[in-house]
Amino acid sequence: MSGNILIVAGEASGDLHGSNLIRSLKEIDQSLVFYGVGGEKMKSLGFDAIEDSRELAVIGISEVVLKLGKLYAAFNKLKNALDKNRPDVVVLIDFPGFNLHVAKEAKKRKIPVAYYISPQVWAWRKGRIKKIARLVDKMLVVFPFEVDIYKKAGLDVEYVGHPLSAAVSCRLSKGDAKASFGMAEHPIVALLPGSRRQEVERLLPVMLEAASLIAKEIKDVQFILPLADTIAQDFVEGIIADSGFQFRAPCAGARHSAFRIVKGRLYEALRASDAAIVASGTATLETALIGTPMVIVYKVSLLTYLVGKLFVDVDFIGLPNIVAGKRVAPELIQSEVKPQAIAKHILDFLTDKTMRDKMTSALAEVKKRLGAGDASRRAAEKIYKVMKEVRGKGQ
Numbered sequence: 001m002s003g004n005i006l007i008v009a010g011e012a013s014g015d016l017h018g019s020n021l022i023r024s025l026k027e028i029d030q031s032l033v034f035y036g037v038g039g040e041k042m043k044s045l046g047f048d049a050i051e052d053s054r055e056l057a058v059i060g061i062s063e064v065v066l067k068l069g070k071l072y073a074a075f076n077k078l079k080n081a082l083d084k085n086r087p088d089v090v091v092l093i094d095f096p097g098f099n100l101h102v103a104k105e106a107k108k109r110k111i112p113v114a115y116y117i118s119p120q121v122w123a124w125r126k127g128r129i130k131k132i133a134r135l136v137d138k139m140l141v142v143f144p145f146e147v148d149i150y151k152k153a154g155l156d157v158e159y160v161g162h163p164l165s166a167a168v169s170c171r172l173s174k175g176d177a178k179a180s181f182g183m184a185e186h187p188i189v190a191l192l193p194g195s196r197r198q199e200v201e202r203l204l205p206v207m208l209e210a211a212s213l214i215a216k217e218i219k220d221v222q223f224i225l226p227l228a229d230t231i232a233q234d235f236v237e238g239i240i241a242d243s244g245f246q247f248r249a250p251c252a253g254a255r256h257s258a259f260r261i262v263k264g265r266l267y268e269a270l271r272a273s274d275a276a277i278v279a280s281g282t283a284t285l286e287t288a289l290i291g292t293p294m295v296i297v298y299k300v301s302l303l304t305y306l307v308g309k310l311f312v313d314v315d316f317i318g319l320p321n322i323v324a325g326k327r328v329a330p331e332l333i334q335s336e337v338k339p340q341a342i343a344k345h346i347l348d349f350l351t352d353k354t355m356r357d358k359m360t361s362a363l364a365e366v367k368k369r370l371g372a373g374d375a376s377r378r379a380a381e382k383i384y385k386v387m388k389e390v391r392g393k394g395q
Contacts, residue, residue, distance in 0.1 A: 002031040003387050006087035007038060007047070008078065008102050010056045010095035012195035012228045013282035015039030017117060017163050017376070018093050022047060024380035035081065037074060040229050050077045054230040056098065071098060079105050086111065088387045092136075093117055096128070103135040112390055114138040114383050117163075122149055129153045138386050140379045143323070144371075158382060161375035164282070165367070168289040170271040177272035181260050186220035187274045187350050190292065194279035195228035200236065202299050207277050208245040209339035214346055221350070222258045226269040228283075233261060275349040275356075277342055280317050284329070288320040288366045293359040295330050295345040296321075299337045320366045328362040 005025070009018035019041035022034050026045070035048035037056065043049050051074040075098070082090075082105055090106040092099040096119035103113045115136045121129050122145070130153060132139070139150050139157040150157035170177065178185060191211065193204040211223050227233060262269055266283075270276065270290040278284050280298040287294045296318035315321075320328050330345050332338075349356050 002033070003029070003088040003391070004033045004035070004085065005089055005091055005383070005387070006078070006081060007034055007036040007042070007091045007093065008095065008099055009036075009038045009042065009093040010053050010098055011282075012039065012053070012230045014093040014095055014117075015041045015053050015229065016167065016282075018042045018047075019045055020163055020167055020376035021091070021093075021116065021380055021383075024374070024377045025384060027377075028380055028384050035085070035087075036078065050074070050081055056095075074098075075101060078102055082106060082109055082111065088112075088390050089114055089383060091116060091383055094119075100128070100131065100135060103132075107135050112137045112386055114140065114386055116140045116160075116379050116383070117142055118146060118150070122146065138382060140382055142375065160378040160382065161371040161373055162285070163375040163379070164285050164289055165370045165372060166374045166376065168267060168286050170267040170290060172268060172271055174271060174274075177268050180268060181224060181262065181265075181272055183222050183224070183258075183260065183272065184220070186222055187218060188222045188224055188272050189214060189346055189350075190269055190273035190276035190278075190287075191223060191225045192276060192278040192283045192287070193225075194281065195230045195283070197231065197235065199279050200231055201239065203279050203297060203337070204236065204239050205243045206299075206337055206339055207297075207342065208240065208243050210277065210342035210346070212245065213339055213343035214350075217343075217347055218350060223260070224269045224273060225259075225261045226266045227261060227263045229264070233263065236261060275346045277346065280319075280331075282319070285319045285323075285366075285370075288323075288329075288363045289370070291360055291363050291367075293329075293349040293356055293363075295332065295342055297337050297342065298331065298333045300334075320363065323366050323369050324362065328366060329359065 007018055009015050015038055018038050022045045025032055037051045037053055038047050038049050039053040055070050056074055090111055090113045092115045094117045106113050113136050118139055118141050133153040133155045139155050140160050142162040144159055147157055147159050191207045193200045193207055215221050270287055270292045273292050276287050276292050276294040278287050278294045278296055280296050284296050298317050318329055318331050332341055
């Protein structure tokens with residue numbers, strides 16, 4: 001059964017989940033056509049990108065204002081696609097500030113909407129639930145506790161598990177992973193400053209300052225910086241140059257690199273690492289699933305933070321902590337994001353085996369809670385069923 005599926009994934013994490021979803025849908029039906037908003041991973045599977053997700057990634061109110069022109073242009077392109085290349089189903093992946101507007105346009109045209117990885121209404125702006133229930137035909141959630149939230153609103157909802165549970169893996173041993181990057185058997189700290197330019201601009205400089213402090217305490221320490229697909233290497237190299245960060249190899253003429261920037265090998269980089277400094281977001285779950293001890297950092301514009309304080313209703317900002325229901329990984333927020341504080345947590349992980357083992361055990365429990373199996377496959381089956389039902393009704 002050939003069919004058209006419009007997908008909107010506006011973040012680096014959405015591109016990852018979208019690519020796994022497309023792969024699973026193709027396994028069900030190779031004749032399906034995919035188009036919409038996505039990134040490199042989705043495009044590598046034949047996805048026709050009306051707009052690249054890298055152009056739309058934003059964090060916070062002030063950043064949204066700066067990108068309003070691009071967001072509005074992308075929205076108009078999608079409306080045009082809904083009219084001129086009508087899809088059988090619209091699939092929205094996270095990115096609620098934009099995607100709920102897309103859902104409204106699809107609803108006007110009587111095109112069914114499936115939402116995969118729902119808006120985090122349990123944490124932020126709970127009043128959106130009624131609006132979501134009006135606009136979404138099928139909600140596919142990735143956390144078990146989300147089911148009751150949407151059921152109470154009268155929404156057709158199903159739990160499919162978290163897609164990262166199957167997607168995140170690394171078969172290499174820690175030693176082999178280090179060697180694969182040309183790095184020595186000394187401690188490695190991963191720096192994950194985020195997938196949006198604004199995040200990287202705010203967080204990478206302070207991470208580099210923390211790295212310098214760590215290097216003063218542990219002479220053989222090494223650092224690896226795995227870039228998100230949405231971030232250009234020259235952009236990061238510019239920040240590093242501007243920061244004045246310098247890092248010498250462990251010894252003169254060393255064969256191994258003590259600082260590496262890598263792209264496309266996040267899970268190998270995390271497996272190679274003994275600790276990580278991670279921007280709040282999907283990367284914290286990926287780090288948890290690999291089992292690498294981490295400190296979570298979160299810093300946005302003052303306006304975004306103050307507005308968020310009025311609406312956010314969660315005890316933690318890190319996803320591993322939210323899943324665990326307790327503080328598994330330390331969190332540093334806004335003014336707490338200082339080089340000294342970051343360095344202290346990382347040095348504790350690198351020098352205190354008891355503390356390191358305690359976190360590794362807690363992260364294993366987080367992994368267990370996220371469930372097993374292929375969430376992308378289950379989500380694909382549900383979406384394909386929606387499309388078949390539409391075809392059966394002759395819409």
